[in-house]
Amino acid sequence: MSPNLRERLHGDGPALLATFVIVPRIEIVELAAAAGYDAVVLDQEHGPISIDSLPALIAAARGAGLACIVRVPECRAKQIESALDAGADGVLVPHVSSADAAAEAVGATRFAPEGRRGANPYVRAAGFSGDPAFYGSSNARCACLAMVEGRAGVAALDEILATPGLDGIFVGPVDLSLSLGYHGQPEHPAVVEAVGDLVERGHARGVATAVFAPTPTAARRWLDLGVRLVGLSIDTAAILAGFRAPLDELRG
Numbered sequence: 116m117s118p119n120l121r122e123r124l125h126g127d128g129p130a131l132l133a134t135f136v137i138v139p140r141i142e143i144v145e146l147a148a149a150a151g152y153d154a155v156v157l158d159q160e161h162g163p164i165s166i167d168s169l170p171a172l173i174a175a176a177r178g179a180g181l182a183c184i185v186r187v188p189e190c191r192a193k194q195i196e197s198a199l200d201a202g203a204d205g206v207l208v209p210h211v212s213s214a215d216a217a218a219e220a221v222g223a224t225r226f227a228p229e230g231r232r233g234a235n236p237y238v239r240a241a242g243f244s245g246d247p248a249f250y251g252s253s254n255a256r257c258a259c260l261a262m263v264e265g266r267a268g269v270a271a272l273d274e275i276l277a278t279p280g281l282d283g284i285f286v287g288p289v290d291l292s293l294s295l296g297y298h299g300q301p302e303h304p305a306v307v308e309a310v311g312d313l314v315e316r317g318h319a320r321g322v323a324t325a326v327f328a329p330t331p332t333a334a335r336r337w338l339d340l341g342v343r344l345v346g347l348s349i350d351t352a353a354i355l356a357g358f359r360a361p362l363d364e365l366r367g
């Protein structure tokens with residue numbers, strides 16, 4: 116059996132290359148697979164992806180062989196549990212800025228006794244009751260990534276990294292650039308230094324790291340530093356670039 120998302124985050128094989136998906140269409144997920152990505156991040160924090168859209172998008176990801184992470188709208192147990200019940204391989208929890216928030220997120224991804232996830236064996240993730248091993252396999256498989264993307268999260272990093280069961284931190288340079296006063300400059304040297312520091316502190320504690328990279332150059336930098344997952348692009352930006360390129364060429 117091929118390694119699941121959590122095993123890939125904790126393993127030493129190639130890092131995962133992911134794209135964010137904002138547009139709730141299965142075709143976008145399939146296009147990401149056709150382009151060669153390893154994973155999609157279905158983004159409920161930004162854009163119109165609702166809980167109703169998740170089952171089809173997750174099914175499309177699975178059918179296309181992609182790992183499927185849902186970025187939930189905020190750090191709330193209910194939202195995390197709904198994404199996992201729909202069949203996601205893991206969740207990305209935005210703006211985690213304290214040890215309590217990290218523990219809340221992890222607790223919502225695991226059934227008792229490891230956590231506090233509400234149990235229902237009839238949901239999609241459980242094969243609608245057809246999977247007798249659901250609770251154990253879900254606890255073993257579903258990954259929880261906490262986004263560190265603001266001053267408060269940076270200040271609480273050591274406690275967040277110490278959260279039992281946390282699969283990794285995901286550093287968000289876009290929000291971090293605003294929080295640090297470099298608006299709209301995720302590649303500002305001060306932001307790059309801050310991201311690198313967070314990643315290295317994660318590695319020093321043996322915690323897997325992930326980063327959003329606004330450019331392939333940034334992605335290469337973070338991959339060389341040993342991150343286990345890079346968010347390399349966003350569907351809307353890719354479509355805009357694809358629409359623009361032939362027009363720009365035509366118009367000179």
Ligand code: 3PY
Pocket residue numbers: 135264286287288289290291327346
């Ligand atoms: C950030 O960089 O702030 C992100 O949330 C990446 O999507």
Ligand code: MG
Pocket residue numbers: 209264287289290
């Ligand atoms: Mg962000």
